[in-house]
Amino acid sequence: MIQAKGYAVDGPESKFEPFSFERRDLGASDILIEIHYCGVCHSDIHQARNEWQNSIYPMVPGHEIVGRVAKVGSEVSKFKEGDIGGVGCFVDSCRTCENCNDGFEQFCQKHLALTYNGTEMDETTPTFGGYSSQIVVDENYALKISEKQNLAAVAPLLCAGITTYSPLKRFNVRAGQRVGIVGLGGLGHMGVKLAVSMGADVTVFSTSPSKEPDARNLGAHNFVVTKDPQNLEPLVGKFDFILDTVSAAHDLNMYLNLLRTNGAMVIVGVPDKPAEVYAFSVIGNNRMLAGSMIGGIPETQEMLDYCAKHNITSDVETIPIQKIEEAYERTVKADVRYRFVIDMQSLSEEV
């Protein structure tokens, strides 16, 4: 076994502490990644604190992982030592069901091995995430990453990037279209960058007037403060596509009404209460309300290649692992523009 170290929480109320654990020895198709950076996703916080009531402790969170390939198994073909590799929200799936065959591993009908707070395909062995020194992963569930980009800023693409890229691509967002992004956080800021890169005319909807300069710096063409519903009235029926990145419960009808004929709105957040949807909000203009959940391995690779080509990364604030508690507090207060990324060098400097 390979000795690894990381930071773990031991229960919903506990603080992060240094944690030693083992990664499996490399199988024939495995690679060993020395983790350089790991993004801090809001879902890390929900799970560390057992807010989804499904936490397994001790927990090493982290599913926005980028690092250098230190070793490859005997049958690995996609990577060689020294390459940059990434790991996203899952590390394995059944590989035989319809969804796995179609490249939608995230919807595996048998078992999805989440990168952390999950289990391997034996449905027993716990998985540990990216707040750690290294990870062993089957090459088929690792992503190839360009060496040319800022790797800290690439890390959040593995979750925030694919979560926003996938619905934009699925609904064929393109030049000449009017696109709305609801909420400007870790997901929303990626949505803006990606939609702008696809040529769309992008409007950010936010409750915070103070975010307008940021929205415009990210490339947004318009900014609408949603606290006053009157601001939305002139926009009814004007949008081809809306990506709603807000996780808190909120009214979907007011955004659905902004869609033109055959327009679609996609939600990627999961509020704890159901949304009340009026039939006429979708029947009028033949509208669609869709959901989207991260993306499969082929599309995640496509997204990374797209971002490398278009020089798109996340706006990040890099922190040492020792500041993870502070980063959680600030993330909960939305006091980050727009993603914390842990520099794992800080872990190796610990005694």
Next chain:
Amino acid sequence: MIQAKGYAVDGPESKFEPFSFERRDLGASDILIEIHYCGVCHSDIHQARNEWQNSIYPMVPGHEIVGRVAKVGSEVSKFKEGDIGGVGCFVDSCRTCENCNDGFEQFCQKHLALTYNGTEMDETTPTFGGYSSQIVVDENYALKISEKQNLAAVAPLLCAGITTYSPLKRFNVRAGQRVGIVGLGGLGHMGVKLAVSMGADVTVFSTSPSKEPDARNLGAHNFVVTKDPQNLEPLVGKFDFILDTVSAAHDLNMYLNLLRTNGAMVIVGVPDKPAEVYAFSVIGNNRMLAGSMIGGIPETQEMLDYCAKHNITSDVETIPIQKIEEAYERTVKADVRYRFVIDMQSLSEEV
């Protein structure tokens, strides 16, 4: 002006009475249709009884109109005297907005002249529907109908047919797909016939076990009684497309969960309360919840041509206009298989 007669209600509580009124003289692009048959849509009842709180009285309902072209205006090119013509849910629109230009007249951004309980483009002159002897309509808002089919059975295609055809076509329902139809009434029975004709494997979801033989006669391959939610469990993730024709408030999540990856469910009914939609019902499997409202003129013509080619009509019970009150009572009790159609001959036989 042209003298017409029909049956009208004078208020939400009033009974239908014979009613004399005028149709406009033919303009250059108008045609005069002598109405042979008019379907009885559930929305006729809602409006006759002011259940949508927007009724204009006296009201002559009816928007599933089929008859013979008796006269054509000087510039009419699509019809000649003696042709069979139809009129659906609307008789005019602005013809210049984006939706009109795109063939989605039903979503006209200026004014949609509904066939009855509406106003002409002057937004003043009331419109009267198909429970009447004849109608004058611009040829651009009339549909061409094959002489070869049973015209009484064609009438409901003008509303029930297009309402179900449009979403099936929009989501490209085809052979090899598994399709669900929720509810077996006027809309649902057309949904079954159309989806079967497109080659899909069709399952009817109904609360009434007694409808199974009918469902199978209509061509459905499977029938699921929804009163026991356990019946749905083995079907989770199995459907490519679901058409939900139920107008009463009901749980959408149980049907959304039946959709496979990228599957879509379309609702065409408008319950008086909003639906509670769980985010995970659409985020899981990247599902879509869409709405659909009748169809534009080009697609309605396409549907009629399709039905003529595939020999599809509605299952109807033909009644004389004098039995309209009884037909309303039975429609409300769902005691019709599956659409009442008024034979307008009964009107001309009145003194």
